Amino acid sequence: MKVLHLISGGDTGGAKTHVHTLLAGLTPRIQVKMVCFTEGPFTQEARALGIDTEVIPGRNFFANLKKLSHMVQEEGFDLIHSHGARGNMMAAFLSKRTGLPTVSTVHSDYRLDYLGRPLSRLTYGTINTLALRKLDYRIGVSDAMVDLLISRKFDPERLFSIYNGLDFTPRTPAMNRAEYLRSVGLEADETCVVAGIAARLNPVKDIATLIRGFAKAHRAFPALRLLIAGDGEEMANLKQLAADLGVAKAVCFAGWISDTDSFYNALDINTLTSISETFPYALTEGARAGLPTISSKVGGVSYLIDHGSNGFLFPPGEDQALADHLLTLARDPDLRKTMGQRLYEKAKKEFSIEATVQRQLEIYDSILRYEKNGRDRVVICGAYGRGNAGDDAILLAILTELRSIDPDLSFQVFSRNPMETRQTYRVNAFYTFHIWKAIYYFKRAKFFINGGGSLMQDVTSYRSLWFYLWTLATAKHYGCPVIMYGCGIGPIRNNGNRARAARVMNRSVDSITLRDPDSLKELEVLGVTEPKIALSADTTVSLPPASPDIIDGILDSRGIPANGNYIGFILRPWPGFEEKTKDIAAAADYVYETYGLTPVFFPIEPRLDVAAAQRVIHWMNAPHYILTEAYTAAQTIGILSRMKVVTSMRLHGLIFAAGQGVPLVGIVYDQKVSSFLSYIGQDLYEDLNRLTADKLKSLIDGAVSRGKNPALLSESVEKLRRMDEVNRKVLEEYAAQKKNPAE
Structure with a gap:
């Protein structure tokens, strides 16, 4: 593999570090060449790192384009990788001439790159915006940057994420803490707690919020x-x-620094206050030093x-929240040590140079495969995008399974x-x-998945079934081949709907996997015999929980001791529920008094479930907690794994808890709840x-x-996971089939 990198050559800060570090790591693995358009420190440092670097100077764009076209043809590159406005513009034109695929790394929000510089924003900013649209693929430096690009209508399946990697080889600072603080002029003895930041002093970094938050915390501590540490146009205003x-006497402006090891070694708390970032090196530098971060x-x-596990997060510009977190860490040295160690361990595992280089190679391999083989499309339909953690977990499970079978599949999802x-x-x-x-999309799909859950029912409405x-x-x-996947059937109460459903499934469906035996019986009663039918399990049973540190952070940030003894309640509004709120409240009080289990009310669909929980809490006397936010499937599973018992009306509350071996109590508002529980014994x-x-x-x-x-x-958990293998085998069969000839 041979990759040509294009970048202006005048870059500084995080973009410079990322490109140098990445290319130095790639050079022993593949053939890499970097072309810059300006000679200077950037290119000199690149050569010192052993990166094959060439400068094509001059402002004649078309002459440079011609030189690059000849270079590509003569040297046989496979891929063009650009960085920044000038590199992106050149790559867009070069792709037209050479036919090579192009990818750009987006290091920052291109709409904010020239903040405070209106002329540059109008020229370079506009050029970059247009060029990014013309390139084939983009790499965001962080998943959040990918989210931003998706929000601006870039194709999500032509986007990749990468993170700034750091060398975690242990280093010895040139100066100890006391020496360094004296050298920069900060008055601090061994009893002081030093917070710090390394950043350019420009509006995007919002150092003013840091100073305001610090001033509030300093009054209390x-x-x-x-x-x-840093320099920039905001220096005078910030002082x-x-x-x-x-x-002023408690704040030191150290200016631009080169000895970052001594700087971070002198800190007790690392901070970042930017209003926009991708994934700044200041975070991983602080993590390497074992610093808790705000x-x-x-x-x-x-x-x-x-948040709450290895550091604290706050909304941009909220100086009071920042002050509160500073005080929390300043007053608790043990917490600083614990958070700093957790952050170090996570960063070393997930954000090292080695991880970044490996990720970049995977991206290159994916692009070249896509260009050579194309991508088969799968269409997936279900009750997605409605804020229900159970339904969205079904989609996650389907996508996870399909991507493990064929990582090059493309998807179109009803939402x-x-x-x-x-x-x-x-x-x-x-x-x-x-x-x-x-x-x-049906005309162009390899196959169609009717994706799990109770879609074939007419209780909620006839229209959804139709x-x-x-x-x-x-x-x-x-x-298009049709799969009904990990689904529940019924209840379908209307006779006309029953006849229509049977007719469509017999005529149109190729395979059906069912999550419980009652659904199999319902198909038999309906007379559905034409599709291949197999008993399986709900697709979400094999989803893993989030890591313990993440769950600790979620619970701690909501004031819930991470190692407490809890019973989880997952409730939802339903006809007849209001009359049972006092009974549920009495049972919750009883559990606390009898077993010392504190009730935790947890939502699967917050817009409905939180109100239901509050109606029960109104009648309670026992202490309790209520979670009100929407959580990812992994977070939901992780939180439920901390419960000693889960009492749930929601099916997926039971499924998630069952997958973690938590004892279950079901409140049956729909036959699917009792069917699932009976199925697993x-x-x-x-x-x-x-x-x-x-x-x-x-x-x-009993629970x-x-x-x-x-x-x-x-035993119940293992049964579920064995049955889920049936789902996977069906997907493997259809993924292996030839593409729809209508494509």
């Missing part, structure tokens, strides 16, 4: 100090702000900083919130009821309309007792 706030929640920061689906799952998505787009039947029939009409459930406080207490007693015999629970 006078031993706090602030060390600012004046520190003086106006009365903290950062604005921007760009890819949250992919490294797990009620297409932008959210694109950003969350890195797939193309269109609005659920955009029928012309659906038809367009719509899903229409997708089955239309996909088949246009020659769990009998602790009761219909909502027959539920009483005494009955629920008795069921929870607590069952928790003392984990072997029984592990």
Whole structure:
């Protein structure tokens, strides 16, 4: 593999470090050549690192383009990789001449690159915006940058993410802490707690918020100090702000520094206050030094900083939140040590140079495969994009399975919130009821998946059933193989709907995998015999939980002790639920009084479930917690894994908890709840309309007792995972088939 990199050659800061580090790491692995358009420190340092570097000077764009075209033809490059406005513009024209695929690394928000420089923003900024649209692929320096590009209508399946890697080889600072602080002029003794930042002093870095937050914290903790390393146009204004706030003696402006090892060694707390970032080196530099970090929640920061676990996040510009976090860390040296160690371990594992270089090679391999072989498309339809963690977990499970089978598949997903689906799952998505787009993609798809859950039912509405039947029939009409995947069937109560559903499934569906035996019986009663039918499991049973540190951070940030003893309640509004709120509340109080399990109310679909929980809490006396936010599938599973018992109306609350071996109690509002529990050999459930406080207490007693015999629970978990293999085998069969001839 031979890759040509194009960059102006005048770059500084994070972009310079990223390119130098990356190309130095790639050079021993593949053939790499970098072409710059300016001679200077950037190119000199690149050559010193052993990077094959050539400068094509001059401002004659078309002459340079001609030279580059000859170079590409003579030297046999496979791929063009550009960085920055000038490199991107050249790559866009060069691709037209040579036919080579092009990829650009987007190091920062191109709309903010020239903030405060209107002429440069108008010229270079416009050029870069146009050039990025013309290139074939883009790499965002962080997943957050990829999200930003998706929000600006770039194709999510032509986007990749990468992170700035750092060398975690241990280093010995040139100066110890005391020596360094004296050298920069900061008055601080061994009792002081030093917070710091290394950044350009320009508006995007928002150092003013850092100084304001620091001033508030300093009033409550006078031993706090602030060390600012960097230079820029905001220096004078920031010094004046520190003086106006009365903290000039506690704040040191060190200017531009080269000895970063001594700088970070002198700190107790690392900070970042930017209003826009991709994934700054200041974070990984601080992580290498084992420093807890307080950062604005921007760009890819949250992919490294797990709030409450290895650092703190705050909304950009919120100086009071920053001050609160500074005080928390300043007052607790043990917390600083614990958070710093956690951050070091995560950064070393996931954000090293080796990880970055390997990721870049994987991106190159993917691009070249796509260009050579093309990409087969799969269309997926379900109840996605509605804020329901269970339904969205189904989509995640399907995509995870398909990508493990064939990483080069392309996807089009029906979604009620297409932008959210694109950003969350890195797939193309269109609005659920955009029928012309659906038809367009059916004509070009390798196969169609009707994706899990209880889609074949008419309890919620007739129209939803009719719509899903229409997708089955239309996909088949246009020659697209159809799979109903990990689904539940029924209840379908209307006779006309039952006849219509049976007719469509017999005529249009090729394979059906079912998540419970009751659904299999329902198909038999309906007379559905033509598709291949197999009993399997819900597709989400094999999804893994988030890491323990992430779950600790989520719980701690909500004031919930991470190692407490809890019972989880997952409730939802349903006809008859209101009359049972006192009974559920009485059972929750009983569990706390009898077993010392604190109730935690948890939402699967927050817009509905939080209100249901609050109705129960109104009648309670026991202490409790309520979570009100939407969580990812991994976070949801991780939180439920901390429960000693889970009592749930929501099916996916039970499935997620079952996958972690947590004892279950089901409140049955729909037959799918009892079907699932019976399927895995769990009998602790009761219909909502027959539920009483005494009955629920008795069921929870049984679950607590069952928790003392984990072997029984592990058998249920293993059964689920074995049955889920049926789903995978069906996908493997269809993924291996030849592409739809209509393509």
